[in-house]
Amino acid sequence: MNLKELSQNLGLSQTTVSRALNGYPEVSTATRRRVEEAARTFNYSPSTRAKGLATGKALAIGHVIPLSSKHEMVNPVFGDFIAGAGETYSRNGYEMILSIVPDEDERRIYQGLKSRRAVDGVIVHGPVMDDPRIPLLHKLGLPFAVHGRASVNETPYAWLDMNNRNAFKRATDFLFDLGHRRIGLVNGLEFMDFAHRRRNGYTASLSDHGVTPDPALMRSGEMTEDFGYVSARQMLALDDAPTAIMCSSMISALGVRRAIEEKGLVMGKDVSVISHDDVLSYLKNGGDTPIFTATRSSVREAGRQLAQMLLDAIENPARPPQTKLLEAELVVGCSTGPAPRKD
């Protein structure tokens, strides 16, 4: 069923039917009802392609997920993020277009999305510190919004970020308050902006408390379970082992816990652990009382909000780019306790 058929069916012109369906005022309430009714029964909806051609809008947002050869891993955060973004899109009649590409192709992909006029804007995932995509997208004139931030960047752009620095600063402060002085960090890859900021928060807390950062207690890598395990294991094997560990992801934290328990130690008593929790649906942090003390911020909610920001920006290109900084909450679970006394 297309517009022509539908309008013939109703004995109206295509114009009128189109206007009725798109809420234009120059059509009487009675005919509008009649048209809507008919559209429903005939199961008519306008072809996205034709509509897009006619209006010059794509009614679609692109998500480009880089798959770096350096870290051949789909960020697990991603599934929940797009679930959130998707809610916003479907509420607003937008389609979500996904490209997962080796990152050496990324430039070409953005070029392509632009020149094929396939999307009205894009969401940038996983920004690194000096992210080349931001100037590129500016140059292409393709509206965009970033999940996270790029520290090194002159021109303003739209972003939504969790306050990574503050979250890790506060959490580390919390460990100091519990009496810990040797605190390890199991971080993500530190060319990623979020990891860089978390580390800053961590070291800021250390120096606030007169502690010099010890390279032996600072790890950075892909946040797998195994990485958490290996990192914690090595730290705990030190003569001067840490009594607490800050961890950048729940999955790595599971590995950290494994290393602790393997050594016959008890998490929350011998070694305290704080993790960042993205509230991923398949990784519920315990039941009533959370297992891990964690800095928490829902990535799904972030998806919802950032998508909305991008749609607003597209709607209203004149407005200066919006930004939003979400604060993580610190939930106290069973994985932290007072620093053990020195024997």
Added chain:
Amino acid sequence: MNLKELSQNLGLSQTTVSRALNGYPEVSTATRRRVEEAARTFNYSPSTRAKGLATGKALAIGHVIPLSSKHEMVNPVFGDFIAGAGETYSRNGYEMILSIVPDEDERRIYQGLKSRRAVDGVIVHGPVMDDPRIPLLHKLGLPFAVHGRASVNETPYAWLDMNNRNAFKRATDFLFDLGHRRIGLVNGLEFMDFAHRRRNGYTASLSDHGVTPDPALMRSGEMTEDFGYVSARQMLALDDAPTAIMCSSMISALGVRRAIEEKGLVMGKDVSVISHDDVLSYLKNGGDTPIFTATRSSVREAGRQLAQMLLDAIENPARPPQTKLLEAELVVGCSTGPAPRKD
């Protein structure tokens, strides 16, 4: 830059330029070269919408991810699967369109994709045993391919599945060979087809070995870490605790291990564990020697292949639906060992 401008620039007609770009034979090699060259320098690619409108194809595949209220979780398998599928699409010039929807809306979504002519076909994720989407898509006449299978279904359709039953049968057999007789099952939600099949494999092995399934040893739920933990904990608290546990996901297996170690037991010695491993990128199963003995099948590879099957089916609608059954391999890690002797 559009076709018109490009062709004016070249002093050719739109027809010729279009034909040159699309590889039609009625254009000389020389002009073809010239056109391709120009397209490259002017960064031209045809508008997907216009092309779609003219050809009647969408050049896009839809992935509809249901977000059940029953299990408000984004299947973690999903990220890797679409990474695989995405590779195939981009190689073939297709776009991937993602909709994440509450599953009561799912019917409407498929209707919409069809009537808006937004996609040429869809991939069905997470089939349940008697999946209503299959007859629905048949009725709509929207080409589709299923990742997994629906046990209860008359009409043939395209699918790609891992041999869940066989994987779990063989793995359970392996445990029997090691001398285990009390074997637990920590399964996914059993209205999901894959979980149902795994259970069948498990019980088939039990009855092959003359063991009656014990409901106390069979758990089914969302495959979170916590679910694994709670399930294993309860099983291990039994008088007649299992000496081995089959587990449906690596994430739950991490929870199972936690329960084992919390009890002061050693995995692979006191309690053996076999998990299914979807080879998710962020959950590497150990380094050189895998931690878990596991049935293994890459879901990313599945994505690649199923996407190709769907594209083939779209290309060639006459051909009967293709199907493909992948066998999982059994990799032996450190989590299994001979059944402990009874004291």
Added chain:
DNA sequence: TCAAAATTCCAAAGCGCTTTGGATTTGCTC
């Protein structure tokens, strides 16, 4: 009651591409 103002509708152009049917040019054959 009649002109002016609203209201309600429509024909046709245009969005950027593909493709049909035909026109023009080139290359060969004799």
Added chain:
DNA sequence: GAGCAAATCCAAAGCGCTTTGGAATTTTGA
């Protein structure tokens, strides 16, 4: 060099929609 096939190109229609610029009808005001 005439005649014909092959090679090369083009104008125009059509894909399904929106939107412009009016036309036809109804309502309103004095």
